[in-house]
Amino acid sequence: MTTAFLTKTSVLAACLLGAATPAFAQQASGPPVPIDRNVLHVQVILDHLGFGPGVLDGRGGQSLVAALKGFQEAKGLPITGKSDPQTMRALYPYRAARPTVTIALTPDMLAGPFVNPLPKDPAKQAELPSLGYRTVMEKLGEMFHTTPAVIMALNAPGTRLAPGTKVVFPNALPSSRAYDEKLTPEWRATLTMLNVDATQPQADHVVVDKSDSVLRVLDKNDKLIAQFSATMGSSHDPLPLGTWTIKGADYNPKFHFNPALFWDAKKGQQKEMLPPGPNGPVGVVWLDLSKPHYGIHGTPSPETIGRAESHGCIRLTNWDAARLSMMVKPGTKAKFQA
Template identity: 30%
Template sequence: MFYFKKSCSKKLTTLTLSMLAICGTTAFAQLDVKTTQSGTKNTFDPTLLTTDDSDTASQIDTKKTSSDTATIKSLEKSGKRYTKVDLSEYAKTVNESIWSPNMKVNSAMTVKIQALLDQHHASVGAIDGGWGNNSKNALANFQRMKNLPATGKMNQETWDALSVGADDVLVSYTITQDDITKFGKLPSSVEARSKLSDLGYESIQEKLAERFHMRIDYLTKINPNKKFVAGESITVVNTKDAFEGGFDKIIANTATNTVTAYQGDTLMASYPATIGNSKKPAEKGVYSLNSKVKMPHYRATVTKGDSKQTFILPPGANSPVGVVWMSLDKAGYGIHGVSNPEIIGQPAPIGSIGLSNWDVLELYANVQEGVTVEIK
């Protein structure tokens, strides 16, 4: 069985970990994880970037627009391209897992719960088979959606609601030639990045991990000996379709690092988030969503000692604000994507409310300008 630990570390070594039990018990496992560059995120350090909230100038360069739709389309692919034939033994084990009281924690059950929560729009962020705060908060929010006691722990009533009519959570996907676009390691400096035409994915593994809501190292781990080339079938998460229906209120909770979306008083979706930044917390209050931009050009300010330099960074999945920026009516505040979904749930170096690229796209599609956004 596979066990993974939530981490914002760029590289994993031998891990000794304890997984918090979903049903109240604790399991221990040890796993040697050997990752290659294809299983790690880029080395860019966004802590170099600063924002000046006293300046009403936008962080987004609205004079520049992007014609790149390929990245958005890649993230928004529907589940119609999946198949359920020739599944791996691991995929079959996960799909056939059924929760029962007092069962021992195992990664197959954990992955299934994470994927089912994702399908019900209670996102856990990047699915990895490790149970942490993002998963616990997602489970509690799902329970709220179903008017169940929001304990964040699995029980029979919650399992019945989560699994009713459930489809396979791991499926097979055949890599297409369209998936094989130009990849390459991005430079680490802000100045060098500003000279590029886009900040796209560095590897096919990174691209597919985001499309299928997975950590890169988990994707590569459950697809051993795969070369990730066109025509090859791999095991991925069945992400189903994005939410449709609209939200009229958004709440960003700084205590739980979650964003919840409502229709009236009814909770419809939830997302793990980075709220505030590493230099100061987000200012609590009620705001209004001013504007929405896909594939934004980001105005990055680099501070070195007493000097500051400003660079315009091109759009892309590895932009500091990901593939979406939605500004609030407070200077420097916005809801945006992040270049590294592994940091979700922790204070971010920039921005105010950061979500994974796939979650922020779902939110983007369901809110209009003028929607109330509360930070509490």
């Protein structure tokens, strides 16, 4: 097998080699992306408030517009989808959530396992112990709700991926990590790694709105309390309209690949049980729905949320899917509408 599976020990050993320690530029492809820090500040505040703007990248786009509309609705403001003066005044009390934070890298932040290259063939994926991140930079991107390109743009390309190195990240740090002790240690570790806040509002029901490409979280008074950009359905697998029930959550799930359920499966592919991992087909969490074979789940490609198609299910970024899992419970209604 050509896939390289790097353990925590091997990553730390590499970090101790000095000159052999990789730099940002070695793990982030493409040129640095332009970042507007004022836009990044708005994104960070919205992310902290539960109106997920997708990837924190300091750039405008449909996910930021949707997040602003959600925030404006929740605050009773004119719904413009813009950072207009009224909206900026409403965001001002939350300005303490600064746009960036500087953190010294720790061994845990740099630890794998890593799988690079990650095979696309489900049969090859099934042979792996996990579907982990490809690189340290990919892991750091998810930790701080961004991408390797954004991290590189905020830092010098030669910055070393070594313990103690100070790195500037988008400020996705939570206010609390006091997670429910009933959750497994493994899932609490995932929540910690993804910087998911332990304090979340509780949903009465959720609405998946195809026209806006968002998942809306509402309380018993039908008030919007959180919102996330989402990918849902396609021409081959349309969103199953109607009202369903969230049956439960599977944390860090394995994935049963059944080619009979995938229109784009290749001829000759067999059923496979894929190992868990953030780069698995459903990311770090699966919220099972009463509609057979459908769920709300994470994704290995956060930058595609709201832009790509799905096989009928509802995909969120891994950090938003993890956050949503703390807002819902078995029996929570999920309405899917056009």
